Amino acid sequence: MKLCVAFALTVALACSSEAHYIFSKLVINGEVSNDWQYIRQTTRSKAYEPTKFSNTYDDLTPNDSDFRCNLDSFTNAAKTEVAEVAAGDTIAMRLNYDATVSHPGPGQVYMSKAPSGNVKEYEGDGEWFKIWEKTLCNENGDLYRDAWCTYGLSEFEFKIPEDTPAGEYLVRAEHVGLHKAFHNEAEIFYSCAQIKVTGSGTGSPDITYKIPGIYNDTMKIFNGASIYTESASQILSDIKDSPIGDDVWTGGGTFSTSASSTPVPTQSATAKATHFSQSAHHNSSVKARNQGARKLGRRA
């Protein structure tokens, strides 16, 4: 696999598509599945190419409904198996061809429950919530490489929250390459596994999103952020201004103990609510207030 040659901004053009990647395997209890056994396979001829807002492959952008689980992957939903996972278990989604994440940027995992109970019939047009998030692990590191927690990983390993209600879900792993975000070509790599969660969880995610709608190219992290000219803290601030910066759901209901005991600052809650109305579907003002409260708590 070729590496991108680092010549300042021209690095973007020097990036070989051979360095690209897509999640194709599920790892459960240490056992690695076959490619596309539990993950919906896209019909793209070059499955591993990213989705971008501009200069696209296959005309697919994050504004399209196929940004949920990749181009035409729903046509393979019926033949994709459903993996049984107990709530609280740790599983992983692994890249095809033993690839590793070779672009700089954050990694996320989102879930969405099939309303009918049958994930093979579910297009992902319902509510999504985030259960895993990795941004910068080494702020003094190279923002083009190992400053990022996900750099060099071959899989994203994450826990299905213990409070997750039983049922069938799509699980969407995503990596965002930021090396070309400065000119609206952030590269987004993603696909969806089909799982059946078992257990007696009764939690309710605080923040939910619609896909498409979760991201747009007025968010600087996708369009305008530069890992070549910005500091690590600036990049983190750009991330926080998008859903990638939102807290993950680790369990619980709409009000956790710490959130309800924290005074809610009106201004912060309003700002956050505005952010949601622009970028993503949001369930209720109560949840927006909760988000504002948790943000305050994190700062303290």
Ligand SMILES: [Cu+2]
């Ligand atoms: Cu690339």
